[in-house]
Amino acid sequence: MKKNLRIALAQLSVTKGNIRANLQKHIELIELAAEQHANVIVFPELSLTGYEPDLLEELAFTSSDESVLALSRLATYHNMVIVCGLPLQNENEAGETQGKPYIAAAIFQPSRTVSFYRKQYLHEGEAAFFARGKDNVMLSVKGNKLALAICADFSHPQHAKDAQDAGADIYLVSALISQNGYEHDSELLADIAQTHRFPVLLSNFVGETGGRETAGQNRVWDVNGGQSEKGCTTLNGILLCSLTGNEVLSSQFHLGTAKPIVEEPLTPTV
Template sequence: MNNEKITFSLVQYPSVKGDIQKNLINHLENIKLSADYGADVVIFPELSLTGYELEIASQLAIDDTSSIISELSQAAIDNHVVIVSGAPLISGSDKPYIGAFISYPSGKTDFYRKQYLHAGEDNFVSAGSENYCFEIKGKKLFLGICADFTCSQHWLDANSAQADIYLSSVLISQNGFEHDSKILKQKAIEHNLNIVMTNYIGETGGWFSNGNSRVWDSNGNVCISANDADPCLVLCTISNDNISGRIINITKNFTR
């Protein structure tokens, strides 16, 4: 049985509304810091490069030729990490996708488009139609963006892909956190998966996010969690028989 360790860095941070360049600077600084702490995979919240700003998502949308993609790709190469970040992605209609960019140390970049939308999101964005799973150190990682985790089919697809770990980039508000964390705990148990969840702090898109970026084991136990207020890296190492981690405060690591 493969028992290689994978170290994740969950970047819990406040975005700058609609300012991709400032958010990109913050991403690059914390990607490097994550790598310095030994991360293999660096994960940011939903729409991390723009904030969860659906009303202006169509104005902020980028495509796969954007220099933003190139800069994140170079950061993955330079720091020898996989990066999961997000922004609106141009679609074939006037409504972009809620996108995730998966940047690899090889220089490859893949894209995932959120499939299962919250009520009202379809007023601003389109839904994707394909799952995304990737492998690192012999473990299969299945990617979801926020409301994806509320859909039973997404979890069945993760099982069909024989995923070991479910990655969730989210915006979960203060009011919704207790409800959503119960869902994730139950899904961890039901589908025998470790779950890694990265959330914002602060206000974005009119929502006050709850932080508490965290990791559940396959028994539904919270193995490590941030608090609800501080910018931080949640560093978590997962192997077959153990999950361990620590919190690194990154309050000084942000361009406003």
């Protein structure tokens, strides 16, 4: 049975390659989402590092990295599913690195399980730095089925069709969308929502990353392609969306507050 679901769409500025500083911003927005009783929070593509292809092989994560463990503890502490973006090492079954890293979404469950969705469709030029993922991922939260997409995934019609065929209620997009590209991508996301009859939810950056000025403006498109309230263009915060199945009930932007980088511990002891 589908129950009311509260999803926080994070938008944030990041510091190039500074995982610790970026993690602190994640923690701030996770705590803001928890105050608003969110069940899920979703961050943009490569949110822990910024979009820096030439750095990401060196910065690529494993499932045992401290930042991964810290976010896993937070998911348990707040009883929340956390989805954040990171470069993921490309390892074989023996744990040996075997090629270019993936652009991935790390999925932290309250049960302390961690899984990964690997971006399947790459933008032009990304194949020089990243490997392609092969499998779709569907999350089930409070009876609702959530399909994950990372940026260029949504520009390939097969990805959204696969989500529809798998019974998705909601299509979650983690992205880097520039100011120049926002209008075009908004039209595409609205069309996906209307064509496949599920809400499309966008998490995007604010500020500069990877040499691009990003657009912010997190948003929800309902099954008719209609647009919700959107996040602002420059400030950190969350767009909190309330949904049941494919019905959008409400959305509201909540502004984040600047906090200093702190020393250990970064997360509660639980």
